[in-house]
Amino acid sequence: MLKLLIVDDEEMICQAIANIIDWEKYDIRLIGTCTDGVDAYHTILDECPDIVMTDIRMPGISGLELIERISRTDLNTQFIILSGYGEFDYAKRAMKCGVRHYLLKPCTEEQIIDCIQDVTRDYYQAVSERDSEKGPNGALLKDLHKTLIQNMIREGVSLISLSDSFFESYEHYLDLTNVPYQFCCVYYLEEKNLDLCLKEFHTFRQESMPDTEVYLIYIKNILLFFFTNGESSYEELDAYFQSVSFPGETVSVDYQRQKYPDLKSLLTMLIKRIKRYDIMYFIEGTGKVPTFNYGQIVEKINHLVPLLSAGNSEERESSLRELKSILTSVSNKDFLLQLADNIIISLGTHLPSGILPEITDFLYNLHKEENMAQIPVLVLDYIQKVISVSSFSSRQYSPFITKLIDYIQEHYKNPDLTLKWISENYLYMNVSYVSRCFTKETGEKFSGFLMNLRVQKAKEILASSGGEKIQDVAELVGCGNTPYYFSKIFKKCTGLTPSAYVKKNFRP
Incomplete structure (x- = not known):
């Protein structure tokens, strides 16, 4: 389910758009509304929305500046421009940042829905392209996610029942609750035909689903596979398996596909379904890796590991x-x-x-x-x-939160710093989990912590020089070339604008 943020300096417009549509019907979760560009920028840093619908002209940080700032980061945020008549020149500037979707106010419910469906397709296409360009880090994350999911299945089949604590230990690294999945079953696939099926399906995936990570399991004449839901239609995949046949098969194969709202619900169903089998095979490429369900031994292992x-x-x-x-x-x-x-x-x-x-x-x-x-x-x-x-002594913060704070303090000058990039490329962890833990342990959201750090560093620069230009200070502490944004967060933290702060503290 994609996350949506609505931004407009008119509260009535925000609420009208928020309430007019049943967003969940379109696999969209509305995470909130903002009436200020600065607030919207911080919300994007903290919540990483997939889609932002924003007014183009707002006081302070405009929608255009918001788009330009976010386009320089690693975030895969897709923007929809809300604009009135006579503002198309602003829209053209936004389009230079890759924005392709434009709604003219006032707009109808049908126009908004059509636009949301278009931008959803663009989002999944952009994710696919980014995944293929991630290089070594992307390959490492894919391997890590596959290893974790396979281990969840191995561990889960040995348990009497699945509890929330079972999933919580994996939530550090996997997004278990926000990403929808497709789950497919190929029934009556005899083992003698499995190798041929895997070879042909591998060729199909290379041609039709080249950037989709597919997890495959084979048990007792059934091929099960699942993958993240990235398209509005899988007609080509359905047609492929509905027409597949093998020489000498006793019974024609049968194929079914079902959508699940998230990985947690899918794995809960899958583990319950396969735990009665004593052996299953994870498919790696076109080969099989056996997995044994020796319940008592695995259950004993699962009891001992936390004690380590x-x-x-x-x-x-x-x-x-x-x-x-x-x-x-x-x-x-x-x-x-x-x-x-x-x-x-x-x-x-x-x-x-x-x-x-x-x-x-x-x-x-x-x-x-x-x-x-x-x-x-x-x-x-x-x-x-x-x-x-690993240090098990009590510390003020968890080790990975300490590691995160150290990274922020070292790289706060980077105007494009985001929690998502740090989580995925430095900690190799799930950004939603990291965000929750960071807020719980520090008492601040990521954006607030970063804002306070930048203001503190700005105060140190102003104290040491006194005559530094405000725009120069803004750039030195990671606020880029947006003096208004720097001035606003400085006043929020100190009660004074930067110039008033200098006048009060350092000038006679």
């Missing part, structure tokens, strides 16, 4: 001994590697620091180990390394 991150050293040592006993007793290499994945990934989700990217590399190399007897040794050594490096 506990503050009690005796519990940690006892848990390590039990894990060693379990791992060294396993005789099947595939199952041993599955347990290793489960232990290491689950441990990473229980530790407060963002170590999962490093863990992904460790597991990749572990799966290349040919000596089966060496696998338990490598796993136990790595566990001890991780828990010794």
